[in-house]
Amino acid sequence: MRDDWATFGADLHLDLRGTRLRAGLMDALREAVRSGRLAPGTRLPSSRQLAADLGVARNTVADAYAELVAEGWLTARQGSGTRVARRADPRPVAGAEAAAGTGDGEAPPGPPAPPAGPTPAGPTPAGPTPGGSAWRVVRRRTSPPAYDLRSGTPDLASFPRAAWLKAYRRALTAAPNEAFGYGDPRGRQELRTVLAEYLARARGVHARPERIVICSGFAHGLMLIGRALRGRGARAVGVESYGLGPHAGLLRDAGLATPPLPFDERGTRVEELTSLAPEAVLLTAAHQFPLGGALPPDRRTAVVDWARATGGYVLEDDYDGEFRYDRQPVGALQGLDPERVVYLGTASKSLAPGLRLAWMVLPESLVDEVVAAKGAVVDWMCGTPDQLAFADFLATGAHDRHVRAMRLRYRHRRDQLVAALADRAPGIRVGGIAAGLHAVLSLPPGTEAAALRSAAWHGLAVQGLGHFRHPQARRTLEGLVVGYGTPPDSAWQGALQALCRVLEGVDTARPPEDA
């Protein structure tokens, strides 16, 4: 079934940055019509629906619709809603097919001519040729992708605005006056108290409020720990062979080397810590990012034993511990030894990165040094209102409700992803799906680059495993990291179809086209 909404929301989502919302929306709509992504006659969602979907005021959408009707791009008729205007003289526009994710497997309809209006479409280059010319690549780079399956961000359209506002109002009303002053560098006591209880319950973390330090996101916490470790003479922190380059970069900024740990099919080979001999190791133990596995029990024990034997620390990046689908969540490694594991959690996946809320649960031996790195006497970094709101959000159960709802939604998307791939690209192995907001699609050697070019051609933003490979990693894997949590609901089906088209083009039998 066609889903114009899907194409539509995704286009708009990416064009809407900036303050001139209405103008941005109008540009996005004109571009969608001009390129053929929105076919003539297509019925648009109501202004109320689209406003809710995009998270903008309804008037913004209604005004944009009205102006585009006046300009001739759209038509509005009582009882029939707002539709893309039907025009004669369709002219092919290059690149239109790539982004025309209608999801029904048919060739997309011929794009219409640009209507007379204040924004002329300009000269139209020759029709598309398969394979993608240099011109096409440039064009893709300058216009936003129609779909976004990059990992690292939850579905931002699902941010629970009403529940969050309620928590914020309650928290701000009840806050003592001193909450508006310079605070404890560990963060608000209210939040640390509730977090201690939550982390024990949800993640098996041994946490006492005085061991918790609130920070402005995971990166801030990692910076502080890096400085504290460097300050006591550490020289290296081992990292995973596949992971986030900027995180290793933060450690290097603190003056630490970041050698990669080898891995095998069971995950990171923590036994190699003995020969690498770093002072600490950064691990995504519950759900390796990006490969997706959980560190097996014997290695969990082994890494803690290593830390005990050497006086080292395990830095546990528990970025998406809330989202596990097929069985009980894997408890935090920190539970095995709170004096040797630094637990790092965040609201960036469970709620939103824009809140910049994260927390560390520290071994006794690191508390003073990390607090000193953060600001010593007062909290210079973390604003209190959102800390208090989050404390209320946790204490009232709103967080649990939100996580439960999102878990169902993400799980449903994951199931759809697995089913669609089994149907359309049965040669592709899907991994890392027991938890989190992303999956890894393994590709035959030498095919990742072509798959990424094909994705760009199809208007799909997605990352290859190469994006996450440590430059000194010993092994190289190829594949796509699919952040199925990223798109808003309205764009999910379109994104999935675009992904299937990309994978249908991957020849799993033939040798690579290029290397």
Add this chain to the structure above:
Amino acid sequence: MRDDWATFGADLHLDLRGTRLRAGLMDALREAVRSGRLAPGTRLPSSRQLAADLGVARNTVADAYAELVAEGWLTARQGSGTRVARRADPRPVAGAEAAAGTGDGEAPPGPPAPPAGPTPAGPTPAGPTPGGSAWRVVRRRTSPPAYDLRSGTPDLASFPRAAWLKAYRRALTAAPNEAFGYGDPRGRQELRTVLAEYLARARGVHARPERIVICSGFAHGLMLIGRALRGRGARAVGVESYGLGPHAGLLRDAGLATPPLPFDERGTRVEELTSLAPEAVLLTAAHQFPLGGALPPDRRTAVVDWARATGGYVLEDDYDGEFRYDRQPVGALQGLDPERVVYLGTASKSLAPGLRLAWMVLPESLVDEVVAAKGAVVDWMCGTPDQLAFADFLATGAHDRHVRAMRLRYRHRRDQLVAALADRAPGIRVGGIAAGLHAVLSLPPGTEAAALRSAAWHGLAVQGLGHFRHPQARRTLEGLVVGYGTPPDSAWQGALQALCRVLEGVDTARPPEDA
């Protein structure tokens, strides 16, 4: 006239930290009764009034009152309100007088015996002796001061909760979905756009949104600039001889030396920059902190000329530019040369430090380096909701209204301070009163330490100029830095009276008692 409220609010203010608000309030009330700060028969404010004053829910206060009535500490009678219970057998409690700032100059009433209750008062040491024993000092350190005139914080009880909530709600409702994601490391475009207009209008700053970088408070901004300057090879940033030690410390953390600039009665001697030859200088040009003067016009020109001639930078710490009382605000130095002056502003004084909102307006030549220091690709530090709320707060005029109201209130306090000192301590010179939230009371050489001990004895937290002196400063001044903006309205009169009592004890004619 007695003002039990005053004593009361101030005591409670400092005891109320933590989540167990009701328990904290009860402890504070018990302690106030036990120590005699609240005399038997004293009528307490209504639960509604006290809840509003403390910024807590009314039920919290009502419940605390009810329990204390049940415990026998308070009595409640229809028509007569809630009062401190009258008890027989009054026993003196050491230290009670110090904190009993009743504001009428009389000796405080003899404190009552602790009533039978779940919190026994414990053994009572011998009655007070003038001068303060070691025991007394220890006791002072462990119990919060009754009054707080330390500088650096606005009146937190005046935070405009309702207006801020309104702005937050509007901003969060209107925000596009992408606002909840990882953002531009310069901060939200909405806020930078509004700030550019505001800073031009209110402070004469030449600001374009793309030159503005939002940061988590002034300290965060200074860290980033320190790293950027160090990164391009700078070795030293000149600082003022009197200023905030932690600020210089942030620059030293970045690897920069912080030599102090000498000063004379006209302010910082910027002409000495030529011989000191730092790559930048940190100045509070509009209202020197803590000494209180504005940099005179010829020196404003001279410091900018120095920066132009040497390729240096002026870091302008415009911490309280909104508050000027006797004439038009002194415009920002940045207006003289936006390519050589880094402007640093903050909402910590105009609104509240707890928001952790500040901004830099950068010369073109520093933008990329500062942004790289902050996070390069995405904003890792500043949460978006409060940025959007502040943008709304500025755009709707709520900020202007709040600043106007606070300006009147602070000016009134300043006038009361000047009048009270003229009356009670005519030998003391008051300086730095044309602007800001603090004044400097000059003291004869050798009397500052004794004045600070006397303040502690009177339950008054206040800082001496010595607290702000650069260790390598050539000259030494003595005096008290009085943050008259700090206390809530309910504690202001009591604080002022305590300050007068301290200053009455300073012998402006005799040689210092100790050095």
